[in-house]
Amino acid sequence: MDSLHIELSQNLKQKPEPSALGFGQYFSDHMFMMEYSLEKGWHDPKIMPYGPIALDPSAMVFHYGQEVFEGMKAYRTAIGELVLFRPDMNLKRLNESCERLSIPQVEPSTLLQGITELIKIDASWIPSGEENALYIRPFIIATEPCLGVRASHTYKLMVILSPVGSYYPEGIHPVSIYVEQRYVRAFRGGTGAAKTASNYAASIKAQEDAKQSGYSQVLWLDGVESKYVEEVGSMNVFFKVNGEVITPALSGSILAGVTRDSVIALLKSWGIPVSERKVAMEELVEAHKQGLLEEAFGTGTAAVISPIGSMKWGELELSIGGGKTGKLSKKLYDTITGIQRGQLDDSLGWRYRI
Numbered sequence: 001m002d003s004l005h006i007e008l009s010q011n012l013k014q015k016p017e018p019s020a021l022g023f024g025q026y027f028s029d030h031m032f033m034m035e036y037s038l039e040k041g042w043h044d045p046k047i048m049p050y051g052p053i054a055l056d057p058s059a060m061v062f063h064y065g066q067e068v069f070e071g072m073k074a075y076r077t078a079i080g081e082l083v084l085f086r087p088d089m090n091l092k093r094l095n096e097s098c099e100r101l102s103i104p105q106v107e108p109s110t111l112l113q114g115i116t117e118l119i120k121i122d123a124s125w126i127p128s129g130e131e132n133a134l135y136i137r138p139f140i141i142a143t144e145p146c147l148g149v150r151a152s153h154t155y156k157l158m159v160i161l162s163p164v165g166s167y168y169p170e171g172i173h174p175v176s177i178y179v180e181q182r183y184v185r186a187f188r189g190g191t192g193a194a195k196t197a198s199n200y201a202a203s204i205k206a207q208e209d210a211k212q213s214g215y216s217q218v219l220w221l222d223g224v225e226s227k228y229v230e231e232v233g234s235m236n237v238f239f240k241v242n243g244e245v246i247t248p249a250l251s252g253s254i255l256a257g258v259t260r261d262s263v264i265a266l267l268k269s270w271g272i273p274v275s276e277r278k279v280a281m282e283e284l285v286e287a288h289k290q291g292l293l294e295e296a297f298g299t300g301t302a303a304v305i306s307p308i309g310s311m312k313w314g315e316l317e318l319s320i321g322g323g324k325t326g327k328l329s330k331k332l333y334d335t336i337t338g339i340q341r342g343q344l345d346d347s348l349g350w351r352y353r354i
């Protein structure tokens, strides 16, 4: 692999106020880029000033969506260390998504080196503030100018950085979700387990409709029977029913979330029963009727832990935990963010120091 070339920006931008970040609206001064060709494989890794890129209008990504992406966060701890959270998991998942989309896989150590160098250069973009972090968005696009439907012969991998606040304006306060019955996000044999743009594109219509009706997110059901819970918009989902925590099993149509995996590991380490299995909406309604649906929450890199205060399914409106953040959701949020930010012991070895 060629060595990393670095070109620093001569025109540094003004940074936004940490209190007004929102999610994904500002971008740091630099970006990482690497090219792929059949002859050279992945080559020419470089860090350069952040800015627009030129692509041929016939670049395959514009027509057939051959693309994958990831989401990670960087933090500065109280003693000034720069850390990532389980980056090995994201790089592994990126390559799994590549495999599904027929995109050539990337050597994880090369990409991790590019990401860490980029963060060191733009470290001043890690925002202060308890709920803030520097969001890292690696992505790969098919760049070959060609309208044939096949795998591209050339690709561009890029990493951009965005200082972010909480994903939902609600922060750690509960969101209300709409259980989608008309549209489907993923199905057996599809791309639901891959982090690829088309999954999100297909979700936008339902998301917009739900928003118009006053809900923050859509809960997707399985694509075969519209019966079993899959995931919520940009998060995996968990339910606490009568002391047991249940999350849909990774069936191939659900994203294998890093936060999901971390929550399961923490629950196990706390001795709380947790099962990965099919969860039918009917089962949740029944548990709710009996007063046993104690908590519900979503998990994701962007959202961390997002409590769910109510679910609308057809005519039914289920209020969960009195619309308040549950004890377990709060404990998980505090523990995960505490480990990420270096405030808690990292006995599971999840922090990665840059």
Ligand code: COI
Binding pocket: 070, 071, 072, 200, 234, 300, 301, 302, 303
């Ligand atoms: C993340 O949690 O990192 C995601 O990728 C969700 C995103 C689509 C906002």
